[in-house]
Amino acid sequence: MSAARARLGVLVSGSGSNLQALLDASARGDYPAEIACVVSNVPTAYALERARRAGVPAVALDSKAFGSRAAFEQALGETLRTAQVEWVCLAGFMRLLSADFLAGFPGRVLNIHPSLLPAFPGLHAQRQALERGVKITGCTVHFVDAGTDTGPILAQAAVPVLPGDDEASLSARILSEEHKLFPLAVRLAVTGKVTLEGACTRVAAPPATQGLCLHNPGMPG
Numbered sequence: 001m002s003a004a005r006a007r008l009g010v011l012v013s014g015s016g017s018n019l020q021a022l023l024d025a026s027a028r029g030d031y032p033a034e035i036a037c038v039v040s041n042v043p044t045a046y047a048l049e050r051a052r053r054a055g056v057p058a059v060a061l062d063s064k065a066f067g068s069r070a071a072f073e074q075a076l077g078e079t080l081r082t083a084q085v086e087w088v089c090l091a092g093f094m095r096l097l098s099a100d101f102l103a104g105f106p107g108r109v110l111n112i113h114p115s116l117l118p119a120f121p122g123l124h125a126q127r128q129a130l131e132r133g134v135k136i137t138g139c140t141v142h143f144v145d146a147g148t149d150t151g152p153i154l155a156q157a158a159v160p161v162l163p164g165d166d167e168a169s170l171s172a173r174i175l176s177e178e179h180k181l182f183p184l185a186v187r188l189a190v191t192g193k194v195t196l197e198g199a200c201t202r203v204a205a206p207p208a209t210q211g212l213c214l215h216n217p218g219m220p221g
């Protein structure tokens with residue numbers, strides 16, 4: 001029997017394709033993390049269905065049904081602690097988390113964002129990139145702080161903007177890199193390959209190219 005796997009709680013609000021990438025990774029026996037529960041603040045999110053199909057506990061906590069952010073976060077924290085979650089992954093989770101909530105999982109909350117942060121934080125990152133006319137954008141996995149996409153950066157993939165791109169085509173190209181980067185970043189984080197150093201991280205893994213894209217750190221092999 002291999003070493004105990006890190007227990008992940010994945011927070012979602014929508015389609016959950018990044019959740020699916022984590023589910024697929026954790027289905028492999030050599031992956032160092034398992035998904036202990038999935039929580040959506042949107043009861044109709046398709047991500048919940050993905051979790052159920054994978055046999056993972058799926059919990060809907062309708063953020064609109066709570067009287068305050070504190071009440072919602074209290075319920076969220078209890079749900080995660082009941083599932084003995086050690087690491088929290090935000091996979092298209094469309095809520096900001098307070099410093100109080102984050103203090104319950106110090107240095108153990110990761111988010112994926114569809115731009116090369118610090119460029120284009122917040123909503124519609126791909127549209128922002130197109131409007132600004134950048135030639136390279138991408139995605140970022142970062143530690144979460146109480147700001148909007150401001151925490152220490154763990155991993156990034158650079159993705160080209162191609163002639164004729166619209167928001168849909170660019171989003172799809174970035175998303176396919178997100179599906180590789182997030183499981184990789186989680187693997188590195190839970191296996192102690194990432195050290196937080198103030199506003200930055202030190203990551204013990206080299207970069208790698210993937211077709212037209214550059215991942216840093218990169219996929220092994």
Ligand code: GRF
Nearest residue numbers: 015016017018092112113114
């Ligand atoms: C992804 O682009 C992610 O970077 C952003 O929200 C989107 C979620 O997509 N935070 P999905 O629900 O994982 O398909």
